[in-house]
Amino acid sequence: MKDDSSVMALAGTLRAAVQRMSPGERLPSSRALVERHRVSPVTVSRALGVLAAEGLVVTRPGSGTFAAERREGVPEPADLGWQAVTLGDRSVDPSGVAWLLTPPPEGVAALSGGYLHPSLQPVRALAAAGARAARRPDAWEMPPLGGVPELRAWFARTVGGGVAPADVVITSGGQQSLTTVLRALLPPGAPLLVESPTYLGVLAVARAGGLHPVPVPVDAHGVRPDLLAEAFAMTGARVLYTQPAFHNPTGAVLDAERRERVLDVARAAGAFVVEDDFARHLGIDAAPPPPLIAADGDGRVVHIASLTKATAPSLRVAAVVARGPVAERVRATQLVEEFFPARPLQETLLELVSSPGWPRHLRAVRTALRSRRDALLAALARDLPELRVNRPAGGLHLWARLPDGADDAALAEAALRAGVLVSAGRPFFPAEAPAPHLRIGYATAASEAELAEGVRRLAAVLLS
Numbered sequence: 001m002k003d004d005s006s007v008m009a010l011a012g013t014l015r016a017a018v019q020r021m022s023p024g025e026r027l028p029s030s031r032a033l034v035e036r037h038r039v040s041p042v043t044v045s046r047a048l049g050v051l052a053a054e055g056l057v058v059t060r061p062g063s064g065t066f067a068a069e070r071r072e073g074v075p076e077p078a079d080l081g082w083q084a085v086t087l088g089d090r091s092v093d094p095s096g097v098a099w100l101l102t103p104p105p106e107g108v109a110a111l112s113g114g115y116l117h118p119s120l121q122p123v124r125a126l127a128a129a130g131a132r133a134a135r136r137p138d139a140w141e142m143p144p145l146g147g148v149p150e151l152r153a154w155f156a157r158t159v160g161g162g163v164a165p166a167d168v169v170i171t172s173g174g175q176q177s178l179t180t181v182l183r184a185l186l187p188p189g190a191p192l193l194v195e196s197p198t199y200l201g202v203l204a205v206a207r208a209g210g211l212h213p214v215p216v217p218v219d220a221h222g223v224r225p226d227l228l229a230e231a232f233a234m235t236g237a238r239v240l241y242t243q244p245a246f247h248n249p250t251g252a253v254l255d256a257e258r259r260e261r262v263l264d265v266a267r268a269a270g271a272f273v274v275e276d277d278f279a280r281h282l283g284i285d286a287a288p289p290p291p292l293i294a295a296d297g298d299g300r301v302v303h304i305a306s307l308t309k310a311t312a313p314s315l316r317v318a319a320v321v322a323r324g325p326v327a328e329r330v331r332a333t334q335l336v337e338e339f340f341p342a343r344p345l346q347e348t349l350l351e352l353v354s355s356p357g358w359p360r361h362l363r364a365v366r367t368a369l370r371s372r373r374d375a376l377l378a379a380l381a382r383d384l385p386e387l388r389v390n391r392p393a394g395g396l397h398l399w400a401r402l403p404d405g406a407d408d409a410a411l412a413e414a415a416l417r418a419g420v421l422v423s424a425g426r427p428f429f430p431a432e433a434p435a436p437h438l439r440i441g442y443a444t445a446a447s448e449a450e451l452a453e454g455v456r457r458l459a460a461v462l463l464s
Contacts, residue, residue, distance in 0.1 A: 005106045018056050021067040029064060044107040046197055092208045096200040096427045104421040109454030111376075112423045113444030114248075114309065114396065120368050120443070122361045125352060133347035143343040146170065146331060147319070151350045153303055155319040159277075161294025163303075167323050169331050172341040173316035174278050175304035181274055181302055181320060182239075184333040186211055188416035191237040195223050197428035197437075199248045199276065213430040216240070218247065220390070222254030225261035232269035239272045246279035249428050249439040250399045251392025253288055263292065268299055272326065275303045281310040281362055283394040284370045299323035302330070307349065307394065310365060317341055317349045333443050356419050365409040369396070376440065377450040379455035384462060389440075396443040399425075399454065402436040411461065412438065420457040 018027070028036065033044045048065055051057045054282050059065045104110045110117075129422045133139055146152065147170025155170075171177040178201065186192060188210030194202060196215030206213050216231045223242055231237065242262070244254035254262065266273050275292045276300075293301040299322070306318035323332050334340075352358060374392075376398060380389055388401040402408055404424075412424040425437025440458075445451045 005056045006039060006043050007050065010039055010043055011050040013037070015054075015056060016050060023067055023069045025066045025067045025137075026063075027067070028389055033060030033360070052404050067351050068407065080256060090210075092204075094204065097204050098201060099427075100423070101375060108416065109420045109450050109457060110444040110446075111440050111442070111451065111458070112421045115313045116309070116396075116443050117312075117446055119446070120365055122352065122357070123312070125355065125357050125361060126312060126315065126348065128349035130344070130348045131144050132351045133344055139344055141343065141349060143170075143340055143346055145335065145340060147341070148343070148346045148350060150354075151317075151346050152319070154350065154353055155321070159291060159293060159303060159305055159319075159321055161290060161296070163293065163321055167321050167327060169320045169322070169327070169334060170312065170341055170346055171318045171320055171334060172338060173308060173454060174276070174304055174318045175201050175205070176316070176338065177304045177306070177318050178202055178241075178274075179209070180332060180334045180337060181304065182206060182241075183337070184273055184329040185239050185274070185302070185326070190239075191235040193228065193235070193237045193240040193271075194430055195242055195247065196430055197249055197425065197433075198241070198430065199243065200231060200427055202276070203427075203430055205265075206241075215430045217434075218250055218252055220250075220252055222247065222252045222258050223262065224409045225258055228262065229265045229268070232265065232271060237271065238269070239274060240246045240266060241274045241276065242292075243276045243278070244292055246282060246392060248279070248395065249397055249423070249437075251390055251395045251397060253271060253393060254292075256289060259292060259295065260290065261409065263295060263300065267298070270344060271300075273301045275301050275314055277303060278309055279395045280305070280307045281307065282365070282369060282396065284366055284395040288394065293321060299326065303419050304324060307353070310362065311352070315345065315349060317345050326451070327330045367444060370447060372399070372442040372445070372451060376442040376451045376455065379452045380440075383459035384457050387462075396404060396441050398442065400440055402437045402438060404435065406436040408433075408436040408438055411436075414461045415458050418457045420454040420461075422454075 029043050030041060034041055048057060050060060056068055057065050093406060100114055151170055152165040152168040155168045156165045158162050171180060182205060188212055191214050192206050192211045193216050193219045194213045203213055212234050214231055214237060218227050222244060246253060273292060277291050280288060291303055293303040303321040304318060308315055320330055377391060380387055390399050408424040408426055410424055415422050423439040426433045442451060
């Protein structure tokens with residue numbers, strides 16, 4: 001965030017200078033800009049790139065950077081109003097996902113977000129893995145359909161439960177997996193049972209695809225099987241989406257007794273279970289139970305395995321595990337929608353997880369998350385002792401129950417103005433929220449000190 005801020009600040013300074021220059025006039029050299037503005041060469045290069053993209057400067061290799069020719073006049077904006085009639089009333093609402101993916105402003109304590117802070121990401125290991133992958137002779141060739149065989153085999157071993165490499169399809173990340181799987185399983189207009197609350201991304205995907213999310217309440221032990229059976233019976237739904245391990249946003253882990261009951265209920269309804277196993281490698285106190293697919297003997301579970309949360313946001317590689325005709329449907333849908341994930345990313349992930357440093361990285365992440373979770377809980381106990389907060393055994397977030405009558409959305413906006421980013425609980429519910437909540441993260445902040453400062457700012461808003 002700081003680097004991006006420096007780039008944009010320098011770009012603004014240079015933009016003003018270029019606008020005073022004559023077309024074709026040469027800008028100072030990069031070395032002179034580094035010395036004059038006391039920034040790094042990378043910052044200078046990226047700032048000039050911003051101006052080049054805006055058409056304000058042109059770079060001539062070996063000669064330097066020059067003010068571009070100015071375009072005469074400002075054209076009238078095109079009349080695009082006709083599109084509203086053609087597009088109709090169907091729309092895609094990205095607001096919830098966009099909120100989670102937008103970096104916080106400079107100086108704001110980040111107590112929201114779904115990825116590890118860069119200091120916790122395996123940046124060097126990824127760079128080395130990427131370099132090794134790029135040197136392979138076939139690095140840029142089309143991969144085998146379904147994915148690189150060695151990577152499919154690795155996912156099969158990791159998922160366990162008798163999964164074979166042939167059951168695995170490599171995909172372009174967890175979100176793309178959800179889009180592919182739901183499109184493969186359900187036609188537009190169909191009901192989809194989801195936990196309540198649930199992951200914002202699945203609600204966005206479902207609604208964009210014309211599906212109707214139906215809430216099934218979650219408590220401290222995961223989705224409630226009694227209400228799940230009732231939801232299947234009332235709606236005729238044929239698919240349940242669930243996060244059994246370190247549920248987002250509550251952090252709940254589906255206990256052993258409920259795991260069996262969920263599969264029994266789905267079997268009785270003739271339904272599929274889409275298992276989103278995004279946080280398996282983020283256990284803090286203990287590893288989660290084996291995935292549901294490990295106990296599935298009749299191809300009922302469609303399993304999504306992703307490593308993005310344990311690595312870095314741009315490592316958009318995941319796997320879908322399915323058996324029987326549904327596997328063919330998933331493979332066909334992926335092929336039509338995206339052909340295949342980029343081979344260099346597949347090879348990079350394979351290099352990463354096959355290296356001796358992979359288990360060390362996971363241990364380091366779990367240790368850091370434990371320390372951060374405990375630091376956040378301690379800060380909340382000190383500054384907001386009346387706030388009811390869970391203690392998740394893994395994952396990236398706490399789930400905080402606000403007092404009755406509190407407006408969590410207004411509170412999150414007020415907190416942002418006070419310099420701390422948290423997520424209102426309301427958007428995580430597919431229907432009306434039974435109570436106000438906040439999702440408070442401990443993985444995105446730069447340090448434990450930032451977590452403590454964020455809680456202090458949040459307390460000032462809550463207690464004001």
